[in-house]
Amino acid sequence: MSGTEAPVLLHTAGRAAHITLNRPKALNALNHEMVRRIDAALTTWEHDPSVETVVITGAGERGLCAGGDIRAVHDDARNGDGTASAAFWRDEYHLNARIARYPKPYVAVMDGIVMGGGVGVSAHGSVRVVTERSRIAMPETGIGFVPDVGGTHLLALAPGELGTHLALNGTQIGAADALLCGLADHYVPSTSLRHLVDDLADLPVRDVLARHVRPSPPGELAGRREWIDTCYAADTVEEIIHRLLAQGGPDAKEAAETLLAKSPTSLKVTLVAMRRARRLGPLERVLDQEYRVSCATLSTADLVEGIRAQVIDKDRNPHWSPARLAEVTDADVERFFAPLGDRELGLAGPDAATEVAW
Secondary structure, three states: OOOOOOOEEEEEOOOEEEEEEOHHHHOOOOHHHHHHHHHHHHHHHOOOOOOEEEEEEEEEOEEOOOOOOOHHHHHHHHHOOOHHHHHHHHHHHHHHHHHHHOOOOOEEEEEEEEHHHHOOOOOOOOOEEEEOOOOOEEOOHOOOOOOOOOHHHHHOOOOOOOOHHHHHHHOOOOOOHHHHHHHOOOOOOOHHHHHHHHHHOOHHHHHHHHHHHOOOOOOHHHHHHHHHHHHHHOOOOOHHHHHHHHOOOHHHHHHHHHHOOOOOOHEEEEEEHHHHHHOOOOHHHHHHHHHHHHHHOOHHHHHHHHHHHHHOOOOOOOOOOOOOOHHOOOOHHHHHHHOOOHHHHOOOOOOHHHHHHO
């Protein structure tokens, strides 16, 4: 494999070390090898005094990263025993936690598409840059999955019920809304990105940001806060949809229709995961919970069916099982949060293991 064919490119320039996700034809989707390479590089650079800053970007023109390699997850869930996916998530979630605690500035250039696993390797960083081209989302409920990679932690911290809305609907947001929701820190026009990255070779991050950060164009969520906060504060997905339809506005109606097309099981599990994430506190404890949920999805029909419909066959017509929200019981939801015994992720330590099930 030549250097340019490697799925992750690594290099240093001056005081900055660079990670480039390099699967542009797959929108830089993360696989297990990429996670391992990133983690190994972070280990090396953490102990290298010549490296003062780490920068992550994506190859190609379309975005940083569209998520995890869900084709591989589909094949593992359908034809395998799920161990490959569980091993991938284990290392991926450890990487997410590591990025959040990295002792050097970690600059994530969130240009273009940043979804799912792409959020995990960027939005936990200490410096998160968005542009007018940024399209950020956690779209998991549309493939029979649940927001992971620390996504429920990040979204639970968003103002009001904005995070619940984004988690359930999988809505794509731009720069201003990412800033509002706490998924990003700074807006930089895409035309300035090359200069920003180049300047990091010679200057401290603070000085580089002062050169290139600009006010972001306006977003959409701030003007929708009132009905989002009212509708998504409900205790059940059914009541959320009822409130959205009763609200009467076209945006709320569209949100309700979007929810009705998602996996009923994924919606109910996601709502519980979000509510619990608010109580769990630190990222590590939420990742422990997400690992339980993710592993549980491997034995569901919806994960395989959702990926088939959206990615494999692309007919956009998933047949969910159960097909209706009313058919998903509390017991069905609770099993996603069941302890895994010696297979726990264990990021929060043994003392916290029993508390994840709050």
